[in-house]
Amino acid sequence: xxxAARPNWIVRWLVHLVTYAVALTMIAPFxxxxxTSLKTNRRAIDPNPSLLPDGPLTQxxxxxxxxxxxxxxxxxxxxNSIIVAVVVTALSVLFCAIAGFAFAKLxxxxxxxxxxxxxxxxxLPYQVYFIFAYxxxxxxxxxxxxxxxxxxxxxxxxxxxxxxxxIVTVPDSLLDAGRIDGFTDFELFVNIIVPAVRPxxxxxxIFTFMASWNNFFWPLIVIDSSEHITLPLAVERLSAxxxxxxxxxxxxxxxxxxxxxxxxxxxxxxxxxxGLALTGVKG
Amino acid sequence: xxxxSSRSGWAFVAFPLAVVFLFTALPTVAGVxxxxxxxxxxxxxxxxxxxxxxxAMTKDPQFWYALRNTLIFAAVTVPITTVxxxxxxxxxxxxWFVGRTVVRTMFFLPAVVSIIAVGxxxxxxxxxxxxxxxxxxxxxxxxxxxGGDLPAWLGxxxxxxxxxxxxQIWRNLGFCVVLYLAALSQVPRSLHEAAxxxxxxxxxxxxxxxxxxxxxxxxxxxxxxxxxxxQVFDLVWGIWGxxxxxxxxxxxxxxxxxxxxxxxxYSATIGVYMLLLTAIVTFAQLRWMRRSEEAYR
Numbered sequence: 001x002x003x004a005a006r007p008n009w010i011v012r013w014l015v016h017l018v019t020y021a022v023a024l025t026m027i028a029p030f031x032x033x034x035x036t037s038l039k040t041n042r043r044a045i046d047p048n049p050s051l052l053p054d055g056p057l058t059q060x061x062x063x064x065x066x067x068x069x070x071x072x073x074x075x076x077x078x079x080n081s082i083i084v085a086v087v088v089t090a091l092s093v094l095f096c097a098i099a100g101f102a103f104a105k106l107x108x109x110x111x112x113x114x115x116x117x118x119x120x121x122x123x124l125p126y127q128v129y130f131i132f133a134y135x136x137x138x139x140x141x142x143x144x145x146x147x148x149x150x151x152x153x154x155x156x157x158x159x160x161x162x163x164x165x166x167i168v169t170v171p172d173s174l175l176d177a178g179r180i181d182g183f184t185d186f187e188l189f190v191n192i193i194v195p196a197v198r199p200x201x202x203x204x205x206i207f208t209f210m211a212s213w214n215n216f217f218w219p220l221i222v223i224d225s226s227e228h229i230t231l232p233l234a235v236e237r238l239s240a241x242x243x244x245x246x247x248x249x250x251x252x253x254x255x256x257x258x259x260x261x262x263x264x265x266x267x268x269x270x271x272x273x274x275g276l277a278l279t280g281v282k283g
Numbered sequence: 284x285x286x287x288s289s290r291s292g293w294a295f296v297a298f299p300l301a302v303v304f305l306f307t308a309l310p311t312v313a314g315v316x317x318x319x320x321x322x323x324x325x326x327x328x329x330x331x332x333x334x335x336x337x338x339a340m341t342k343d344p345q346f347w348y349a350l351r352n353t354l355i356f357a358a359v360t361v362p363i364t365t366v367x368x369x370x371x372x373x374x375x376x377x378x379w380f381v382g383r384t385v386v387r388t389m390f391f392l393p394a395v396v397s398i399i400a401v402g403x404x405x406x407x408x409x410x411x412x413x414x415x416x417x418x419x420x421x422x423x424x425x426x427x428x429x430g431g432d433l434p435a436w437l438g439x440x441x442x443x444x445x446x447x448x449x450x451q452i453w454r455n456l457g458f459c460v461v462l463y464l465a466a467l468s469q470v471p472r473s474l475h476e477a478a479x480x481x482x483x484x485x486x487x488x489x490x491x492x493x494x495x496x497x498x499x500x501x502x503x504x505x506x507x508x509x510x511x512x513x514q515v516f517d518l519v520w521g522i523w524g525x526x527x528x529x530x531x532x533x534x535x536x537x538x539x540x541x542x543x544x545x546x547x548x549y550s551a552t553i554g555v556y557m558l559l560l561t562a563i564v565t566f567a568q569l570r571w572m573r574r575s576e577e578a579y580r
Contacts, residue, residue: 006379007485016381019374023389026457029404030392049407099299108292114300119569121307122507123561124314125514125535127542128554132310152306155299158507162462165503169469169496185291199465206461210395232397254397261395262388269387269461 030258037064037251044247061248068253072234081231081257084149085212092208093201095155100163101189105175115164121157130221137222148222149230153212159204166200167193202271209264213257231257318555322548335552346553348529349537350560352444356533357512357564360451365504367452368459369497373489375460376467387464390457401454402521409436409446409522439528447531450518455511459504466500467493502572506565513561534560 007015036044038053038060053060069075102108103115126133133152134143142148170193178188194201216232223229235253318335322328339346371390375383393401408415417433420426426433434442470493478492494501516535523531525540534557542550 006377011485012379015374019371019380019386022371023386025453027389027392029401030396032404033396095299095302099296102289102292102295106289106292106295108289111292114296117308118300118303119565120562121303121311122510123558123565124307124311124554125516125538125557127516127535127539128314128551128558129307129310131547132313133306136305136310152302155302157303157307160296160299160303161507162503165499166466166469168499169466185289185295189295197469199468203461203465207458214395214397216397235397258395258397262392265391265395266384266388269384269464 033251033258034255037068037248037255038062039248041248044251064248064252065256068238068249068256071249072238072253074231074234074253074256077229077231077234080146080228081213082260084146084230085209087150088153088212089205089209091154092156092159093205096159096204097163097167097194097197097201098189099155099160100165101167101193103160103164104167105170105172105193106185118157118160122161126217130218134221143222144224144228146228149212149215149219152218153208156208159208162204163197163200166197170196198271202268206265206268210261213261314551315555315558317548318552320548323545324547328548335549336555338549339552339556345527345532345537346534346556349532349534350556352530353513353515353533353535355444356448356451356515357509359448360455360512361505361508364452364455364459364508365501368456368463368504369494369501371456372460372463372467373493376464387460390460392457393454394458398517398521401518405450405522406437411435411437437523439530441530443523443528443531447519447523450522451512451515454518455508459508462500462504463497466497470496499572502568506568506572509564509568510561513557513564 006012035052036049039050040054040061043050043054103111137143137148137152140147140151142151174192174196175188178192183191214232215230216236219230219233223233235250235257238250238253317328319330319332320328321331321334374380375387375390377383380386411417411433414436416436420429420433434440436442436446474492474496475488478488483491514535515533516539519531519533519536520539525536527537527540534553538550538553538557541547541553
């Protein structure tokens, strides 16, 4: 919103109040997760939980973080998660953007029908198709390989649809100008579309990274050995068998693996702000 | 759409489509095929035609409860989430908002935190006896609103469905805010400047300039939001549990429960019903979206 359309101070004050109140309810579970991770095992499962761990800061159970890190061998599995999430995010954003560009701005035979089929694949829940997706991965020899966590996610119907919706709003006149300059379609994509939809690319990168990083169900099915598991599986192991009282450790581990997603979010969301300056000119 | 037919079109979509086809479309077709058989996962499947489909309609009351709840769930959560997300995105995009980077991150956190933690904290909040919500209602003397009896939010009653709707809005709001923020930053600033030169106030500027300008994103959020609401699973499974309940069961939870009971082909049948339902909803929305895109040009 431009500075010209600034509401008066009463409205601004109320808006801040409401928005901050909502924001507080948004972070409550995260705060609870951290608080639990610092409680003693017994206090963590108390039916009348306290907001903060007992005692002063120095008496909080910080050692749960170290224990969680060691017990779940997070150090060993961080690399697996990072490889998978980074490769999937980089390639999937690229492939979805270029396909979204084709669906939004290029003409080719069968465009409408392929797009409709693509949308149709969004309609079924994975509970129905994961069995056969597993068979295909096994046929390709991907079982128990990081391939199984990467290749099926290199493009998604959601990502292509999202990029198409973002690219549709880029004015055709910009593309025409590029064509007059003799740009090929790929050059149009790199030089005109990518700068114009940078905020959307950043948003898709955030979601793709998050989905890959937090994916639990699929790795559980396709990864058998302990060598290639990703972080969520490593954390889930904390609750298995011998560590009965491990609730605070699990929360500590959950906090440790959540931090990179927040980092990625903060890093990428900056481009929403920068986007303003870039697209402000084109009008 | 302008210009002549392009040869790059297919080159650009070929690989992404191949990935989606191989790992989603093909397994989906196989899953649909499975619904025509009787299969428990180990014995040889036997063909029974539409027998599973008939069984769902006639012999499975839980299917109807789940269907009703799913429809209510989607019809309430999607419009509320979309409109709220738009308003908060406009607020968090405004220059005069203090601390917008921090607040944006706070809004996004529910989507980041694992469902294990989310489930545990909401079970504590919604617990009818020791829960935070009922304690607050009692403290504020709001129990009269419920006829003196505070609702059992986790129980098998319409309040359970209401709580489910609230948690879904809470969890998805930040996600939609982020998509709107990205769309908003693509709106040319000159549009707003022109509007304020014409004497439009902030409110008019939002509804007459911003809202129409992000229409493709609204269409996207309504379509994908409806699909996800119709497929809701982890939140229901994580908070309301695996039991068959009349008011808090949804289609996908019913499907997965049947799957874990090794009625695998019957669970595929529920999936096909979900496909049909989602397809009808999406098709109607796509028609509306096409019209709105034509208006946009």
